[in-house]
Amino acid sequence: MKNTALITGASSGIGKEFARIHASKGGDLILVARRKDLLDSLKEELVQKYNVAVQVIQKDLSVVGSSQELYDTVTQNGWQVDYLFNNAGFGGKGAFLDRDLEADVEMVRLNVMALLKLTHLFGKDMKARGNGKILQTASTAGFLPGPYQNTYFATKAFVVSHTQGLAHELKGSGVTVTALCPGPVATEFAKVAGFGGSKMFDGAASAAQTAQKGYRAMEQGKVICISEFQFTFLIKVLMPFLPQSMTAAIIAKMQQS
Template sequence: MRKKTALITGTSSGIGKEFARIHASKGGDLIIVARREDKLKALQSELEKKHHVKVMVIVKDLTLPEAASEIYNEIKASGIKVDYLINNAGFGGRGKFHERDWEKDLAMINLNVVALTTLTRLFLPDFVKRNKGKILNVSSTASLMPGPLQAVYYATKAYVTSFSNAISEELHDTNITVTALLPGATETEFASTSGMDKTSLFENTFSANDVARDGYNGMVEGKLNVIAGVSFGQRMIMGMAPVMPKKMMLKQIRQMQEVNN
């Protein structure tokens, strides 16, 4: 039986790196994508030695508009068939929308939304032609509500969940599944790069490995949504969100994302 090949973006650290380790541990080959070549090469060496799998490295900045097409063309030229597409790459940023660097927010939209959508659009016809394949899009519990002080990030993740759920239903009569992973606060570089590490929201975090394992297993099982890395108390708050007065909810979220003194 041919080994399953997974294409995973954002694999230089965090959840993406753990996805790669999990897939390799199951004997699967990999295509790993990120900007930091040194991190990718180190991961390639680790996985090939430990699990005797093939790991292809593609160094790309997915905030650039042409990057997704270049990845697809490089993989097609290599003759590799992708079985699992894991759109993990993404980043956030804290601050008032009108005060933040617009170029950073635009790059966030390009990565979190445009690159993810483009890769899905490029690989999905191949999946449909073969009538097999699995897509895992990494969203966030942030997708379930608006996020004052992270307005663009929350909005991009709302797109990811909505988009993933919609195309999942479009594919109901195929053997292809689309899963959205909605992590809560997780131990990754996200907290420090987004400025969230000094907020109450990230006082208690879950391990990237646990979150990745839940997401990977959910993808294999063909689940629609997987919520991971969320405490019982956080689940209670999420359950109350739809019935809580909107202004009260927005105030609570803003306060959770303000920097602790």
């Protein structure tokens, strides 16, 4: 394996597009998700089209211990991860106290704990080698209060903050870390999170375009990549002048649309 990217959540959406971009550049791949049939068919597509080496690992990363198992499988096979895409994640609509707590705990285990663990394990190896790139799929949600999808927004705030701090610690090490922060993207995310038919996803960005922007930002070693201009404007220009309660009210309305 050479120039290898490990991508979590590669069976659909943004992760699948990261895999296509990386393969188109001649890079090998380790694809991770729960739905093995989808990973196998993506592998077939990429091997046929780009003649790259692709490994498929079926793994539920919300299970305690699964990130360590993934790392052990990769290292025992002698595969070197040059690019880590911590991309797997899901959201969930509803008022916090009315939601099933276990679903939110599972979300934290995947969106936060698996990402933290994989970044620590593979990041250490990258730092020892003096090179490597890490892309964390965060969200514009990471900059906002998130009534009616509260835990999800909080998980992404963790990812944004952790990436910013880690990027500073890694300066001069040869390793970079980038947080991709999209607004709504047309993937399976909306359905999984309970937003099927929601107006919030009207005019959503495409997964392919979003992945392209994130991949480019990662190559350039950028720390934060907000992938659509209107959200950059909202978060960097408008929001700092709005009272927090007004921002929360706007987000609450959007989540319930």
